Amino acid sequence: MSDEQPQMLLREQIYNEVWELSLAGVARKYGTSYGLIYKLCKEANVPIPPAGYWTKLNFGKSVTKPPLPDSTIYEVDIPRSKMPRVRVQKIDKDRAIISEAEIEATQLGEDALNNSDAGSKLVMIEDNFLEVGLDTGEMPLSKSSKSEKYINNRISPEATHNSFSDKLAFLDEDERNKVFDIASRVGIPHEKAKMHPKITAYKYVVSDWNRNDKKEVGAQRSRQNYSSYKSSPPFLAGVISKETLSRVYRILGALIHAIEPLGCSVTDTLSFIIRNESVSLEIYEMQDKVDHIITKSEENQLRKYEEDKKRYSWASKPNFRKYDYVFNGQLSININQNQNKRFRDTKSTTVEDQLGTLLIEMYEAAEIIRKEREAREEERRKREEAERLREERRKRYMIEVERTVALTNLAQDYAMACRIRAFVEALESSGNLKGEDLQRIDWAKKKADWYDPIIAREDEFLGKRDHEKGIDLKTEYPWWQ
Structure with missing residues (x-):
């Protein structure tokens, strides 16, 4: 069947698939746009999942599926189209809504919003956050100074029901649902949005340390590479380029704004206090290994060596490194330096796309920390009790x-x-x-x-x-x- 030929589906078939795959999933299955499937369902009186349905389903909440109502329409024609389209209009620096302007989307999840069309809801989010809501739930959008669009699809609406069913089981039902709800809606603040006061204050700590950093340009940079220093660098210092720091601050701002309604907080050193436990993030920018280019200072050293070699037998040739390490803008985030809980930029996704899952894993980490702390405290209590009994017996x-x-x-x-x-x-x-x-x-x-x-x-x-x-x-x- 060619891309131009329509596909005939029974009305009952499209009803079942919409509730099994979601509107976006049906659109991808038949190579057409989300908006067209939405429109056809409305015309054929086929009920569609409401906003938040897939998020609730993924997190084990109670959901209902309405029955297929009667209709005189028996079959639905689905024409094929190659590219879905999204419509976004800028209102001002801090707000945006879905509107008449159309922007073609060419890459899923990175270059533009691609799962919306005429059927998209008109959504406007205040407080410097921009989100677009579809039938699959609300999917936040952030806008950079270069007009790049990111879909923060942190928790996919089409994830299996069991994807998160075992997460946050230690919370009571109300708190668990609240965390899942906020995790499904966490969004990145605009670049010009006001920073959280703790981030504003901490920026000076990082900039001051970076200003006094003695490492050479092109040297490999990680916290381990600073072990020879009298003190290791503070969080974010030395391991992230100046150009990428603003992006990191926005990510941290999104997480802070997400946890505060949950009764959590952040310390002056930007550690997260979740359920009274301290959860720290390790954030660093990855580096590319490139051939070392001789600097002017090194050229002078080589020149001096050549001159000394002619006059002195003991002249020693300077030893320069073979490679330089250059920041490449790709971020990696570990929770409590746990490599098994790592979120990083890849070709298909960015860290911003994973913030909802990151938030849930931070809660999981807090629970692990609590158990480990209580285990240590219990072990210490047992040791103290044993020591007390020994002393009493003595x-x-x-x-x-x-x-x-x-x-x-x-x-x-x-x-x-x-x-x-x-x-x-x-x-x-x-x-x-x-x-x-x-x-x-x-x-x-x-x-x-x-x-x-x-x-x-x-x-x-x-x-x-x-x-x-x-x-x-x-x-x-x-x-x-």
Whole structure:
């Protein structure tokens, strides 16, 4: 079948396909424009998915499909066209609407809006953001100074139902739906839009560091390449060209404006606080490796070397690098330096196109951070509890040792008292006692009572005996008495 021949579809068939593939999907399937499919459905009284339907379906929300109403139309003719068209009219610096002007689209998702036509909704978004809404949901559009158009199709309306069904399962239903809704509508601010105050303040940190950066022009630049410096560069410094920084600030501005309605915030160093967890982004501009071009300074060094070589045998040839590294304008964003969560510019998409997914992954990262933090805190709590129990057991052990030693010392003193009393009893039973012996027996009995920890008699000269202490620590005998 040639491109010019119409295609005959049963009305029920186009109804089923519109609800299975979306209007844009049917248009692509039959090689025609979105607007024409929209118009034919209206003429044949075929219901179409409302705005936001595919986003809700992708994120597991409840959706309804109306039945096909009766009609006298049985078949629909679908002519082929090679290029869909979009219509955009500039109103002022900060606003735009869909209007009468037509712009041909030649490349899907990059050079122009390509999934809209006569059936597109008229949408005007304020607060310095521009979006265009289709039946597949709302797809934000940003406009640069060169009139380049980007479709921020961060979450494709034709993604499978399960694409995000396992995402944000840790949130309650209301919060989850709110995050999905904002992720589906996040848009890039215009270049002349007012920056977020945190970004405005942080720009000076980056510019000040870049101004004092000692790296040579053409040197390879990444955070790892600055490891020899006393301190690593702050976020964004040294790894992004001056020309690309403004684009990065707009991306960060879009993310900040997206998270703030969700109760999140951003720090002075542009780390994101999501559900009370700090989520950091690593953003850098990729570099092309090119052959090194000798600089004037290096030419002078070579010239000096040639002159020195003629006069000195020890002349050393300067060593220059073989390659230069040139920023190429392509961005890469990692979440918490996780290479598995990387968003980058490619031939078919830009970082701006992926902001909705990036936002969702930032939430996922925050949950991972929370779990890791709580795991660390639990591990620390267990260590502290184990240490507390060890210390408590050590103290109890020492107490037990002291009590045992004291008991032993008490028993030793009591044994001594018993031995003295047995000796006194033996003397008394001998029957041949003199007056001096009787005095000695009375003295010995008193000493037995002094040794006996039960009686614990205080001696006139020796004082009280510390029965619980060892023999070396008992009451000392004053030498002067």
